[in-house]
Amino acid sequence: MNQKIKVAQFGLGPIGRSCLNLLAQRPAFEIVGGIDIDPALAGKPVAEICNLPEIEAGVVYPSFDAMYEEVQPDVVLHTAGSRAAVSFAQCRPILEKGLTVVSSCEELLYPAYRAPEETKEYDELCRSTGARILGTGVNPGFVLDVLPVCLTGVCRTVTGVYGERVVNASYRRQPLQKKIGSGLQPDEFRALWNEGRAGHAGFKESLLLIAHALGWKMENLTETLEPMIADHDIKTAHFEVATGLTCGLHQIVKAETAEGYAIHLDLKMYLDALDPHDAVRLESDPPVEAYLKGGVFGDSATVAAVINAVPRVLAARPGVLLMTDIPLAAGASHTSPLLAA
Amino acid sequence: MNQKIKVAQFGLGPIGRSCLNLLAQRPAFEIVGGIDIDPALAGKPVAEICNLPEIEAGVVYPSFDAMYEEVQPDVVLHTAGSRAAVSFAQCRPILEKGLTVVSSCEELLYPAYRAPEETKEYDELCRSTGARILGTGVNPGFVLDVLPVCLTGVCRTVTGVYGERVVNASYRRQPLQKKIGSGLQPDEFRALWNEGRAGHAGFKESLLLIAHALGWKMENLTETLEPMIADHDIKTAHFEVATGLTCGLHQIVKAETAEGYAIHLDLKMYLDALDPHDAVRLESDPPVEAYLKGGVFGDSATVAAVINAVPRVLAARPGVLLMTDIPLAAGASHTSPLLAA
Numbered sequence: 001m002n003q004k005i006k007v008a009q010f011g012l013g014p015i016g017r018s019c020l021n022l023l024a025q026r027p028a029f030e031i032v033g034g035i036d037i038d039p040a041l042a043g044k045p046v047a048e049i050c051n052l053p054e055i056e057a058g059v060v061y062p063s064f065d066a067m068y069e070e071v072q073p074d075v076v077l078h079t080a081g082s083r084a085a086v087s088f089a090q091c092r093p094i095l096e097k098g099l100t101v102v103s104s105c106e107e108l109l110y111p112a113y114r115a116p117e118e119t120k121e122y123d124e125l126c127r128s129t130g131a132r133i134l135g136t137g138v139n140p141g142f143v144l145d146v147l148p149v150c151l152t153g154v155c156r157t158v159t160g161v162y163g164e165r166v167v168n169a170s171y172r173r174q175p176l177q178k179k180i181g182s183g184l185q186p187d188e189f190r191a192l193w194n195e196g197r198a199g200h201a202g203f204k205e206s207l208l209l210i211a212h213a214l215g216w217k218m219e220n221l222t223e224t225l226e227p228m229i230a231d232h233d234i235k236t237a238h239f240e241v242a243t244g245l246t247c248g249l250h251q252i253v254k255a256e257t258a259e260g261y262a263i264h265l266d267l268k269m270y271l272d273a274l275d276p277h278d279a280v281r282l283e284s285d286p287p288v289e290a291y292l293k294g295g296v297f298g299d300s301a302t303v304a305a306v307i308n309a310v311p312r313v314l315a316a317r318p319g320v321l322l323m324t325d326i327p328l329a330a331g332a333s334h335t336s337p338l339l340a341a
Numbered sequence: 342m343n344q345k346i347k348v349a350q351f352g353l354g355p356i357g358r359s360c361l362n363l364l365a366q367r368p369a370f371e372i373v374g375g376i377d378i379d380p381a382l383a384g385k386p387v388a389e390i391c392n393l394p395e396i397e398a399g400v401v402y403p404s405f406d407a408m409y410e411e412v413q414p415d416v417v418l419h420t421a422g423s424r425a426a427v428s429f430a431q432c433r434p435i436l437e438k439g440l441t442v443v444s445s446c447e448e449l450l451y452p453a454y455r456a457p458e459e460t461k462e463y464d465e466l467c468r469s470t471g472a473r474i475l476g477t478g479v480n481p482g483f484v485l486d487v488l489p490v491c492l493t494g495v496c497r498t499v500t501g502v503y504g505e506r507v508v509n510a511s512y513r514r515q516p517l518q519k520k521i522g523s524g525l526q527p528d529e530f531r532a533l534w535n536e537g538r539a540g541h542a543g544f545k546e547s548l549l550l551i552a553h554a555l556g557w558k559m560e561n562l563t564e565t566l567e568p569m570i571a572d573h574d575i576k577t578a579h580f581e582v583a584t585g586l587t588c589g590l591h592q593i594v595k596a597e598t599a600e601g602y603a604i605h606l607d608l609k610m611y612l613d614a615l616d617p618h619d620a621v622r623l624e625s626d627p628p629v630e631a632y633l634k635g636g637v638f639g640d641s642a643t644v645a646a647v648i649n650a651v652p653r654v655l656a657a658r659p660g661v662l663l664m665t666d667i668p669l670a671a672g673a674s675h676t677s678p679l680l681a682a
Contacts, residue, residue: 330556
């Protein structure tokens with residue numbers, strides 16, 4: 001028996017289409033259709049929309065329920081938003097059927113923070129139907145949360161976790177260059193941040209996932225954002241930024257425990273960034289310091305993180321799951337847990 | 342309810358005693374006794390043998406069965422050998438009682454390689470009694486296997502995994518300095534290696550754990566060892582090594598798949614090593630390169646890896662388990678899975 005994992009894609013924006021392209025390359029998966037509220041997409045073949053090679057990948061449905069009448073996936077990949085409460089609600093019909101959702105929703109990395117009531121409610125729903133839902137990605141989802149937790153695994157004691165990510169946004173997609181404030185007056189970008197309309201989503205969630213794994217109760221959780229200011233004129237494929245204007249963001253989350261144990265995460269995403277990298281330093285016994293040259297490239301890695309998690313989530317207990325609840329997701333796995341079942 | 346995890350220590354050598362010292366610092370654990378075949382230790386208080394602070398830690402029993410008549414642990418930490426088949430046999434009475442074993446036995450990292458029949462047999466035993474057994478550590482167990490697998494989690498494709506560890510053995514324990522051939526004639530050390538009496542244990546197991554996680558079928562698995570030759574006179578607390586004699590080892594394991602995917606792991610452990618570090622490079626999309634300055638210090642980290650895995654193993658399904666079967670072990674966890682049960 002050679003049963004593939006049947007996958008549906010919820011959300012056909014750039015990340016969703018990128019998911020479909022990677023799924024199409026993995027023999028363990030069979031794409032059974034897409035879900036998107038855009039009426040212009042309804043009924044169209046997924047393969048056509050995504051410029052997939054000549055494969056059978058189903059059509060686009062306006063809702064999960066409409067899809068489920070015709071085709072039943074094992075897993076739904078959800079790439080349709082950043083807010084935990086909204087994502088939970090979007091996934092309700094899927095979870096009611098007892099299916100598994102892996103989502104790129106940033107707040108789902110640690111949903112109990114922004115949506116504590118919903119997390120409890122959906123965890124009960126999942127346990128009653130056999131469903132699972134997990135949020136993952138690269139940031140949040142790997143470099144500033146899962147990787148630090150992984151490194152603590154060889155420590156006798158840990159009293160501090162320090163993470164740093166520097167991303168050169170010059171060659172990233174237009175929406176990302178926009179998100180980081182490219183070309184705005186610094187005060188304009190600060191105002192957007194204060195209104196909750198700018199910045200990297202899911203950053204506090206990264207910190208709280210680390211705290212959760214270490215069993216730490218954090219106090220004084222703070223998050224700040226400052227614009228990075230262009231020190232030379234910058235021109236990308238999407239933006240022209242004059243000296244003195246915003247060319248990116250510098251965002252920091254921090255918290256300490258009552259004992260003084262600290263978690264500090266520092267993110268710079270800006271145009272023409274020097275020395276992009278990811279770094280994790282543990283104040284620990286033994287001390288651990290990891291440096292990832294160049295940093296993990298976000299766009300393609302996020303999609304990989306979502307898809308690589310699928311076999312592990314399918315094999316996990318039902319519930320609202322965290323990355324620290326499932327075994328390590330390995331890249332390029334050719335095996336299907338359904339084969340072993 | 343505040344139930345602690347009851348732990349017994351099997352093997353009271355240096356690693357076992359170091360385990361007990363770390364356990365004594367962790368409020369989630371209660372030490373209930375030790376097991377060692379050394380008749381000189383039988384009946385002695387564990388706390389006294391290990392110079393533990395004034396805690397109740399039970400006594401030393403000559404066998405698990407003798408202990409079990411008086412006290413029943415939840416978990417046994419096994420630090421009494423490197424061979425999978427021997428370790429399985431030593432742990433049989435524990436597994437027959439349905440208990441959980443976490444071992445530093447190098448070959449248990451991937452026991453199906455050296456002990457395929459026993460792995461099957463003990464997996465069936467564990468499933469029938471509810472027991473679990475896992476092998477872990479730092480090397481093998483983390484830097485050249487679990488960490489590379491963790492890093493593949495954000496990759497769309499992986500075609501090569503390259504790991505390198507350089508350890509400065511000058512400040513390590515006497516047995517380790519001896520194990521790496523310190524002071525031997527190079528040909529003498531090569532002869533020991535050829536007789537299977539020297540070298541780092543569990544190295545092929547590291548490679549095979551990575552292959553297992555990636556779903557790769559490896560061919561041409563080879564392992565080589567060459568002495569590192571002292572280029573100056575070296576004096577440690579335990580050895581004096583003249584120029585031209587062996588001051589350590591350089592060990593390499595390699596294998597490729599039929600498609601040409603490669604895993605190469607390279608280990609140098611020698612006296613006065615320059616630039617000790619751990620490094621992992623993935624040939625992958627996106628590319629990933631991680632550098633751990635100084636490297637993860639082996640002695641204390643091995644003990645931490647064993648103990649940090651305990652809560653995750655206790656919560657896992659019964660069976661012979663691999664590090665890629667359990668969620669990430671976090672350091673310094675204050676929580677007990679028994680509390681949640």
